[in-house]
Amino acid sequence: MTVKNGERKMGNQVLLQPISMGAWKLRNRIAMAPMTRTFADDQTGVVGPDVVEYYRKRAADGVGLIITEGIVISPRAKGTKGVPGLFTMEQIEGWKKVTEAVHQAGGVIVAQIWHVGRLSHHEIAGGLPPQAPSALRAEGHVHRLGKPYDTPEEMSLADIQEVIQQYVQAARHARMAGFDGVEIHGAHGYLIDQFHSDTSNHRQDKYGGDLRQRLTFMKEVTKAVIAEVGADRTIMRFSALKDDQREYMWEDPVAAVQTFVEAFKEAGLTMLHPSTMNFDQVIAEGKTLHELVREYWDGSIIGVGNLSPARAEQAVQDGIMDVAAFGRPFLANPDLVSRVTQGEDLVAYNGREHLQVLV
Template sequence: MRIGKMQLLQPIQMGAWNLRNRIVMAPMTRCFADNETGVVGPDVVEYYRKRAADGVGLIISEGITISPRAKGTIGLPGLYTEEQIKSWKKVTDAVHQVGGTIIAQIWHVGRLTRHEIAGGLPPQAPSAIQADGHVHRLGKPYDTPEEMSIADIKEVIQQYAAAARNAITAGFDGVEIHGAHGYLIDQFNSDVSNHRQDKYGGDLRQRLTFMKEVSQAVIAEIGADRTIMRFSALKDDVRDYMWEDPDAAIQTFVEAFKESGLTMIHPSTMDFSQVISDGLTLHEIARKYWDGIIIGVGNLNPELAEQAVEAETIDAAAFGRPFLANPDLVSRVSQGEEFIAFDASKHFHVLV
């Protein structure tokens, strides 16, 4: 590979951010915050600083909850109290001191939780339909959620907006809205979990109303040039789920993104190369309808990422687990070195 000329290693203007290269650190839940307060400590500061110091273009943080009821497991950080904001400011300061750019992934898990995790209250969801599966780390089944009223919906939309505002106060350069993987926004998007009869239910276009309103509220707070939307067909609680007509579904999503004022999207899949419709992958279909920024993700390696950037299927490439084992991932890519193999028994339980 032409290491010196790799497009992956070239700077890019992405929204408000002048990035050093097109390599993105994907969001990865680590559960290292204080469980009672949602505050992050010095180990988290060093975890992000180390990767920024190696030269990664953009860091997307682990999922950060927007309220106590948004929490899905033990040890998740928050971005809704002054103490939490101050703790994240130490992270962003450290990243910026070494020339990095970092955004906060703001997150509400919806029905994928239990009352003892979510502040003693039942989970929130578009409909009162219990999810299959168990709470990560707790090992207990998900609770049956409480169907959100219109007042609840408006309150949660404002919580997303507040979290975005708090992210900027904490020194983050922007946010990614987590609208993927079967969490709250995706629960509204899906007919599996959304059986509502009001304006937030119905066909796919109508079910995307909540996602659009969240996007518009966040953009109103911090601007479209600092906001990314992540979406997917993947659902943590529905095995092997796929849209009935992926091409039509993605076209409908893209129309909603445009109507919301979004300019940057992050289609999420476990396999970047998986063909899902008419010989095309998720990202290829997204590119067919979307001419804004696309971040690619899904078990990428440098060769595949470079090919996709050169083909203009994606503008930047996100790496997840390889960043856990390789804090120096960017250096390894630039020098053509192999990655250290990811070891789940080690890298999911320690900060390195």
């Protein structure tokens, strides 16, 4: 089955042009979005040759930017079986093979660094209860484990500083492994986003309060990571979407986006990756998430959300975003860039067929 993308009619003159973003000279404006694949060794968190080939193949086809699957920053950051890590030398050595293969193919690759917070279970998180801003259990079940989420342990001030340093260490390890930079996962109801939300953060100290105050943890993490690898090698992913609260939306999206963007600027960021399931979903005042972000942000924006190449081309031309990220289409089309370049239809993503296919 194929998906018609309309390229024969309109072409992709802008989408296929090179762009300088941060420290990187990208060969086009197409990015591979982060997708949890759970193909690392579950005991060690080390990636193997199949993961190397998975990323190498997309790089060899010409994708401009690859953002990896989420890579956990500590044993306690883990929220499902089979996810990779960046906290041991063995894990670093495994990732070196990936980055070398991507670079040999002419690609740019950044590591998405990740802590799931309360969306975990002690059987996965190193025998310890999950960490969270407050001791409030999430609704739902742990991916692949099938058990209800554990009640988390509220993080002490010392815990918070320790986790900030784990983010810094992960960023340092990413550079040691040959990554070109990092993306901080601050979205989807995971640890950083748990600090953002009043449904998961009931703290009374400087990390709690109104949204502006709840963004303190994110700013501290970001400033520390930027100090380690540079603002020109650091992306922030953020979203209203939450893995455990599928219908969640900010009460006042316009005010929320303004507050987030102000905090991102204070933290020193220059590149954002707003995340939504539907790029064209209107959330306030007739505007989409990316349109609202662009209204207040003049830095780089990576757009994502069930994009077609034709829609991505138009959004880049309109200045809504600078780079278009594709997720599931890259699972079904390792040759996505070639197909877009040649004006060919994309193979439609099929969950049963493509979910477990790594390469």
